[in-house]
Amino acid sequence: MVLVEGDSIPEAWEKAVLKAWESGVPAYTEYGQWSRDCTMLIVVRNPLSEPGIHLGGLCGGLRDLERYVAEVVEGSQDQLVREGRRPYEYHERLFEYSLPGGLVINQVDLMARKLSVSKRVLLEGKGVGVRGFSRRCQAITWKPWVDAELEHPPCLQRVWCRILDNALVMETSWRSRDAYKAAFWNIFAMVELQRRMAEMVSAKAGEEISVGQYVDFSNSFHIYEQDFKDFEQRFLKLVKERGFQQRTVTRTEYAKLLKSGV
Numbered sequence: 001m002v003l004v005e006g007d008s009i010p011e012a013w014e015k016a017v018l019k020a021w022e023s024g025v026p027a028y029t030e031y032g033q034w035s036r037d038c039t040m041l042i043v044v045r046n047p048l049s050e051p052g053i054h055l056g057g058l059c060g061g062l063r064d065l066e067r068y069v070a071e072v073v074e075g076s077q078d079q080l081v082r083e084g085r086r087p088y089e090y091h092e093r094l095f096e097y098s099l100p101g102g103l104v105i106n107q108v109d110l111m112a113r114k115l116s117v118s119k120r121v122l123l124e125g126k127g128v129g130v131r132g133f134s135r136r137c138q139a140i141t142w143k144p145w146v147d148a149e150l151e152h153p154p155c156l157q158r159v160w161c162r163i164l165d166n167a168l169v170m171e172t173s174w175r176s177r178d179a180y181k182a183a184f185w186n187i188f189a190m191v192e193l194q195r196r197m198a199e200m201v202s203a204k205a206g207e208e209i210s211v212g213q214y215v216d217f218s219n220s221f222h223i224y225e226q227d228f229k230d231f232e233q234r235f236l237k238l239v240k241e242r243g244f245q246q247r248t249v250t251r252t253e254y255a256k257l258l259k260s261g262v
Helices: 009-023 062-074 078-082 090-095 107-116 183-205 225-241 251-260
Strands: 002-006 025-028 034-044 118-123 126-131 138-140 156-164 167-174 210-224
Touching: 002 009, 009 034, 009 183, 009 210, 009 225, 034 183, 062 090, 062 183, 062 251, 078 090, 090 107, 107 138, 107 156, 107 183, 156 183, 167 183, 183 210, 210 225
Parallel strands: 002 034, 167 210
Antiparallel strands: 025 034, 034 210, 118 126, 138 156, 156 167
16 A cells, blocks of 8 residues: 655656556456556645646657546547447546436536535534535446446546535545556546536535645556556656656646647
């Protein structure tokens, strides 16, 4: 079990993936290869702080991260689930969780509505407004009647939120995670969802709700054997040869790179 903390997403993710490499135990996988594996808890204290992008986490083109965020936050690929071409999308499971019989539940909207409700409680004889104190604001992805037999079932299992000091705190649980090639994308997208949920709650509550810390838990946080060489030659080399500011960019710099067509 490993715990890492960081102010920004790149700082926390980099610490986590290095810890998995250094401390992970050998674990055989259902894909017929070994991995370095650990149970990981990541705390991002200021998830919207800059720099927001780690260049080592972009295992693909720059625009791939943008596309992934659109899938998770906006549901850009949900039609593939409706057409039967994909078994699930995270956005589809969170915003359109369907049950046998035709019932469809927007779990994110349910959470936002519950978090926006203000209750008054007595504290030392004084009426104090408390918002989003519920511990029941969660959304799940797992469908045991579907996912138990899938070759690639959902990694994300649960999203849990509450409001502390007028800030929306988000915690996510993952059954399994590719630390090197997926975790940065996952965290970046979930923080964008957290930001949009804070906006939803603000609109419903009629007051400003900011983005609080992001907490990320993985039962299995791993680096696959097939990626060991790339991890050593690309990522570890990047960390060794460049300072933190040189291996990260701000969200504004990232947007400029996208616009330039790099």
